[in-house]
Amino acid sequence: MRLYVAVVLLAAVHSKGNGDQVLRIHAESEAHIQILKDLERNVDSGLDFWTHAVSIERPVDIRVPHASLYAVKNFLKENNIPFSVMINNVQELLVREREEMVRNAETERKTKSFNFAAYHDLETIYKFMDTLANQSKLITKVKLGSTYENRPMYVLKFSTGGVKRSAIWIDAGIHAREWISHATAVWLADRIATDFKENRAPVPGILSQMDIYLMIVANPDGYVFTHNSFSVLHRFWSKSRSLTSISKCPGVDLNRNWDAVFGGPGASDDPCAENYRGPFAQSEIEVKNIADFILKHGNFKSFVTLHSYMQLLMYPYGYIDIDVPDWPELHDVATQANKALNSWCGTVYKVGSIFHTIEQASGTSVDWAYLRGIKYSFAFELRDTGEYGFLLPADQIVSTARETWFALRYILKYVCDHPYLNNKLSSV
Template sequence: MHVSCDQVLKVTPQTALQVQYIQELSRQWKLDLWKPDLIQEIYSGGEIHIRVQSSNVQQMKENLLQQNIPFGIMISDVQKQIDYSSMSRKSTGRVSLETYDYEIYHPMTEIYDWMEQIKDKYGDVVTKDLLGHTHEQNSIYYFKIGRPSQETKKVIFMDCGIHAREWIAVAYCQWFVKELLTRQKSDSLIRKLLKQVDFYVIPVLNIDGYIYTWTTERLWRKNRSPQNNGTCFGVDLNRNFDAKWCSVGTSDDCESYVFCGPSAASELETIAMIKLFEKVKSNMLMYLTIHNYGQLILLPYGYTTNQSANHYEMETAAMKSVEKMKEKHDNEYTVGSGSVILYETSGSSGDWAADANITFSYTYELRDDGEFGFELPADQIKPTCEETLTSMLYLFEYINETYLEPLEEEEENPGGGAAAIESLWINIFLLFSVCIVYVLSQ
C-alpha cells in the first residue's frame, strides 16, 4: 500500500552492518533524525527516531524488512499530528493579558504583544529590553525581572526557543514568567529571590526560525541565515557557541540539521546573546536553557566525558529536583552529562556557560520521551510546565539556602513590622488597664 504522508519511525539496528546501512540511507535521502541528532551517533541496540518523507516511507520500510532491522511507527501521519492541534495555534488577534491562554501555543505576533503587556503591567519588577536583531530583521527581546536594589544582585539567566520547532520550550518560558510574577506576593521564596536575584529571560531566541515553523515548515530546526551564497539556509544555534565548536556531534554541511555555522558565534542571535551574557556573567549563578524532547536534565559536558568543576553539586541538586517533578505528575526525568546520557555534541550554550565558570548550567529537555517528539500536543503544555517549574523551584530553594544572604525578618515577612508594633500597643493597653483596675481596687 502506498503511503502518502511523512512518518516518524522508531528503528533499532542490531548489528554494526545494520547501523552502517541506516547511516547510508540517512545520507542518501537526507532523513530528519529526531533522536539522535547526528548519524554518527547511531549505534547497535540504540533506538533511533527518524522522520521519513512521504516519497520514501514505503521504500524505507521495505528496506528495513529486507535487512531484518526492527522498526515500528512512532507517528503514522506527521501532517495529521500537526493539524490535530491546529486550533491551538490560530492567532486570536490582539492579546489581552487577562485572558492570555498559557495552555496553547502562540505565534510570534502574539508573543510580542504578550511581552509588551507584561512589561506594562509589572513595570515595578520587569523591564523589557532589546537583545538584538535577526537576519530577517526581527527584534529579539528579553525580560529583566527583579526588585530594584542598590546592592549587587545574583543573576539567573534563561533562554528558550533556540531550536525553532521546540514549541514547548517557548510555551514554558511564558509560563515561567507568569508564575514568577503572579506568585511574588504569596510565595516567600519568589519574593526573596526577586529581592536578591535578577532573572534574565529570553522567551524566543531563534525568532526567524520560530516564525518559519508557523508559516512554512513546522519541523524546521535552525535559524534562517543564508549559507553558501544562498544555496541553503540556517545554522543550528545550539552548535554555534564557542565550546569546542564544530568538533563532535555536529556538521559542517550547511544542508545538515546540525550545521554548526561558518565559524563559532557566526550568527546574529548567538552574538546578541553572548553580548548580554558577558555583561552579567560576573554575577551569574545559574544558566538554564530549555529544549525538548527526551525528558532529561543535562549537565556539562557534551563535547567530552570529563566532568565540569561543579558536577557533583549540580548532579545532586538536579537529582533531588527530578524527585520533586515525579511527585507532581509521576513523570520520569533522567539526570546526567550530555555526552553520557544523550550523545556527544559540541558548541552548545550549556557547555559554553560551564566553560565561562557559571556555577550551575542546566539544559532541560522537556516532554516527551518518544510518542509525539517535537509535535507535543497542546494538552500537555500545562503538566509539562507544572513539573518543570517544580524542578526549578527546588533548584532555586537550594540556591536560596546555599548562596543567598539571609534577609531581616521584617523583609522576609512584609507587614511583619507593622504587626509587631500593633501587638506591642495592645499589650501596653492591656497592662495599663490591669494597673488601673488594681489601683481602683485598693
C-alpha cells in the first residue's frame, strides 16, 4: 500500500509525554523501509524516531505521542508492518527518573558525597570535575572554549607530565539526551584516577607514555536543556541550541557538523530534522572548539566517542560503503575490546563500521578523526538494545560503565603498544 503521509499528520506535536509510547517496528521488506523513511522525513508528524529505518535486520523505535497512537498503529496495520510496544508509558519513566534525581541530590547534599549510580545535571558534573582535579596532580581541568549559550566546555587531562605527548581523546554526550554516556564518562574519570593512584594495571603504564583527555559533556547547552522540565521536548532533545534559519527549529546535530564529507548522505539540510547538519562544516562552536583543540595539540593517536543506545562498537567509515585502509586492524581491535566488555557480565555488542552497523552518516566525529590520521577511532553505542532506550534506569549506570571500561582499557593499552606517526594531524 502506498504511503500517504497526510494520514498520520496529527495534532499531537506538542505532547507533554502523558501516555506517549515507544513502538518497536519490525520492517519486513524494502517497501516497509521506504514507508518508514518517508514517515521520518515528514518532520511535522510529531513522531520522534529513536532509531532509524535502515534495513530489515534492525528494528525501528519511534516515540509516538498519546494522541497519535491510534492513527499510527492503524497506519502500520494497514501497511502490514509488524510492531510491538517497547515502552508502554514514557511519562511514567520520566517521572521516576526525575524523582530519583531529586532524592539523590538531597542525599548527596546531606552526606557531601557523589553517587556514581545516579544521573546528574551539568553544574554537579562540573563540580565533580573540580573535585577530581583538586585531589590529584595527575588531573587538570582544561577549558576548550564556550558554547553558543556561553557555557564553558571542559575536558579532563590525565597526564604524568610532558608537553604535547601522544594522547588519547574520549568524549561523551554530543547528543544531549544520551544520559548514560555522560554518566559513564563520569565513572570512567573516577576509575582512571583511582587505578592510577592504586597502581592498578594498565593505567599507570599507559599514562607513563601517553596522556588521556576525557570530555564528559560535549554538548553542554543541549544537556542543560534536557534537564529543564518533565516535557519530552526537553528530555529527548539531542541537538545543540543555536538559532537556525527557521526560528521554531533551533539546534544542529553536532555529530553531522564535522568537516568529514559534510553534507553527504545521512545528514539533513532541514533545520527541523533531528539530524540537521548545520549551514556549513563546523558551523557550531562546540564542534569547532573540539576540532581546533585536537588539531592544535597535533599528537592524538586515538579518538573514542560514547553514545547510546543499541550496544554497538564501531569504527569508520560512516559516510560510504567501503572499508577503511586500516579495516583489518580496527576490526580486530574492536572485536577484542568487545570480548573484554562481554567478559564482565555477558552484555552482547555488535562490531562493525558505522555504515554497516548502524546507518549511513556524513559529517561525523569518528570519520573526521580518522580522515585526519587518527587511526584508532571508535564509537560506542552503550546500553541498551530497546527495553528502555534513552531512559536507561540509573541502577544500570555502574554496570554499563564498568563493562565499557573493560573494552576501553583494552583499546587504550593497544594504542599505547602500537605507536605510529600521524603525519596528517601533525602537519595541519
